[in-house]
Every structure is written in structure tokens, then in C-alpha cells.
Amino acid sequence: MLKINKIESIRICNILFAVKWNPEHDGGEISLRMPPYIEIGCKDMDRDPIYTLGVIQHEVLEAIFTLQGCRYLNLNEERKYLFSFNHQEFEYCVGMLTECIELFLDQEEPQPDGEQL
DSSP states (O other): OOOBOOOSEEEETTEEEEEEEETTOSOEEEEOSSSOEEEEEOTTTTTOHHHHHHHHHHHHHHHHHHHTTOEEOOTTSTTOOEEOOOHHHHHHHHHHHHHHHHHHBOOOOOOGGGOOO
16 A cells, blocks of 8 residues: 655755645645745544645646646636646656655555565
């Protein structure tokens, strides 16, 4: 079963973000205001860790796209952002996402002969 580490901070594009875990909801938010943070709603994390992992991926990727200059305000619709990047930029951002997500995953040490406890 997937287990998520409740890490306290994460470095994205050389900026240290605090990670705030909010048991009141299941959404997410990033803020670049000082001090920067990522908020992860963990209300149902024990019941549905895959959903929470999706929220983490969404917020981390949005932070990466923002810091890489790939996320833009949509002046026609408030809070609906536009993203623009080429394939090379996309690959770079996904590589950063992979490295970041690894920090959130509980990596259990395999038991001898591949047995799990």
C-alpha cells in the first residue's frame, strides 16, 4: 500500500518551500509569497493516498512550471492559468517533478528474498 511521507519542506528550483499538511480539506495550494509554501490537504490521505499523491503532483508541478516561466495568468478567466512550453522544457520539468515526488514516497526496505512484512 502506498504511504506518503509528510515532509516539512522541499527545494524546488533552488527555492525552499515549507510543506503544510491541512487535515481540513483534500485540495492544494502553492504560494510564492515569502516564505513560500505548498499546502496539501490530507483529510482523506489514509483512506485514499493515491488521490493525495495526485494533489501533491499537481501542486509541485505547478510550482515548477511557475518558476520555469511556463505558467501565465489568463486575463480572460480569473484563476484559470495558461501553460506554454516546448517538449524539451516539458521533459526538464517532468524530471524535476520525478525527483520531488520521490521525497514524498515512503520507500520501505525490501525484506530478504523479496518478502514484505
